[in-house]
Amino acid sequence: MNCHLSVWLFRNPSLSAYPQRHIYLHCQPFRQIKLDMGLRVLKQSRNHILHQLLNKNWSRRCHQDTRTLWKHRALQKYMEDLRKEYKALDQCLQKITVNEGERGSLNRRHAELAPLTAIYQEIQEAEQAIEELKSMCKSVNTQEEKQFQELALEERQIIGQKLNTLYNELFQSLVPKEKYDKSDVILEVTSGRTTGGDICQQFTREIFDMYQNYSCYKHWKFELLNYTPADYGGLHHAAARISGDSVYRHLKYEGGIHRVQRIPEVGLSSRMQRIHTGTMSVIVLPQPDEVDVKVDPRDLRIDTFRAKGAGGQHVNTTDSAVRLVHVPTGLVVECQQERSQLKNKEIALRMLRARLYQQIIEKDKCQQQSARKLQVGTRAQSERIRTYNFTQDRVTDHRIAYEVRDIKEFLCGEKGLDQLIQRLLHFADEEALVELLDGNLKSTK
């Protein structure tokens, strides 16, 4: 009789030293096992193969290199520190002597740490359970116990997967959130100097279209602020405001120099069939709230047609273009998107704010000396981040040494681009986490 049994070990923390002592048998269909988070762990007979398997799962989970092992240690230490802090806060908050002001900030920190410590606790318990299973597996002898091996195998797999999820959760919670991640964005593209034919300008248009399609793919709103075409259908420079969910987080690593390599199809150069290289630059600016950037009207010089002479009832005009010059910084912004001059002024002011905001952020970031591969801001602006090779039909992102095939699909700005961006984000998160743990490790040594 193949009786499917599930064995539940009800864990009593105080008895954790002697896991074999208490085993309760329930008759339940195999598939209905529910792992109650952190408390109930399935234990079965020991199995050498299981042991191996779990080990394999473990290392696969943690990308197999020494850096990760080290990270694991650093992670352990960091989590220990957090847990200690949490306990200390716990005790602290229970005292009545803490005054109101401090209590507020302590409460907040306590609330911040609560989920992290909870996850960490679960991870520790799950890991312990696996250890116990491993050790139990070692002492499998009789035929009866061997029956349980298969069940145990599957159960340990389940714990393993649970552990994976918990690690991901922990990872996500630990990665420091960037201040501006949720902001909307102003995306600017500028063509590079043309070296052969007009490939830079063609390319600029293709890239701008790609981001427009991407915005559509992600259900963001794409608002054109400026569009200056070049001759022969290319694009000289353009700007758009993209608003939606966490736009900056996704697009921040798109800033930098994008390089194109292709054989031009128009012009004299096309006859030689030689590969030309061109560049274009993408700038991604997070959009500030009104309060973040104060612009003093006295610092602005506003150029419109009207400065040229008479106005009001004496003149009928339809020229509503506006150019704003921020005198202290020398930033210039133009807009002629709307018929109403006032609206153009508002749009130009918004763009100016974004640029100034960028400068403010730069000042913030300059203080931190970061050795990361993925940079944002003016540091990244002059870096060549990606090459689009049309003759070889591939796109290479140099920062993570990642290649994508099928340029045409990529330039459609849908799945291809999204996958690359997800990779970049993951890479960035890892870098950020490593930096965080590194700092923590070093600071307390």
Added chain:
Amino acid sequence: MKLWGQMLWGHLSGLRGRQGGIWGWACSTWQSHQPQAGPLSASGLVKHWTAVFEKRGIPEARESSEYIVAHVLGAKTFQSLRPVLWTQPLTAQQLQGIQELCNLRLQRMPVQYILGEWDFQGLTLKMAPPVFIPRPETEELIEWILEEVAQRPQAVGAQGSPLILEVGCGSGAIALSLLSQLPESQVIAVDKKEAAISLTRENAQRLRLQGRIQTILLDVTIEDSWTHLLPWGPMDLIVSNPPYVFHKDMEQLAPEIRSYEDSVALDGGEKGMDIISHILTLAPQLLKASGSIFLEVDPRHPELVSSWLQSRPDLCLGLVAVRKDFCGRHVAGPKDHGGGKLLTSWQPGNGESKEGSGDNSYLPEAPSEHITFN
């Protein structure tokens, strides 16, 4: 042959484009070779008509052709057209439409009348000759009024508050933008021409503001005509962009204005003060004790107004302040005068002509340059 080939390609991409939004766009990137903007594309037509206008001395040649072409293609500005539309060839119908409208432009009709609409403070208003076309400077007058109203909490909030009288409503630009930005306000819009009154009514209905505006055919220069306004009670604000052009300057106005806009909306008499002085005369009878008057005037007017007021002490009005618009020309603002009604005047355009040089800007002054007169 080449042209035909281009047109064929253009037509094909047009088909794809019609399949919907972004896909049409994305498809254009499939071509690594972009055809040049042909003469029958939007860009080509703009180029063509700009050249024609320039040759015939039509001012703002490029802007005019851009607005006309954009309008026929369904956009407000050329810049805001979907870029892919710039290079697609146009249909025969569109070409004809553009031809007709550009012919009107060749006859110096203002673009706003050609398109039949224009934007003001974010609202799109119908325009029809000969009703006066709102000027961009007046947008700033609105901004200023809104600032002042915001600083007086008792005026805002209660229903029907503030109660505003506009003299010379024209297309309804001032009245309707105030209504739309002051949700509790009520406006009595007055004009001496039937065309203006009905255009204001039509615009109010388009913007669904007709419930809060009362339009009255009234000539404020006729003696005691203002008594018709008494039943509505004392007003919080009187606003106006009255005809303020000096009579001798009328001939120098561009043909667009002279031939198409109602001269009655522009001519202010010998010193441009005719209607202004009437408004100032009726104001004390209709304004609340704490009320204000906002006027757009010629740069020469603050002095004229103040000396005129001195000759009329019975009105108990004081010129409170003059404010420059954001191009650095004279604008006027109110300040608490204490003991009298407040008068504010705002004036764009200085009548002097400056060379269009590279540095054609003014340093803006601080918003409220306060000048008080007794």
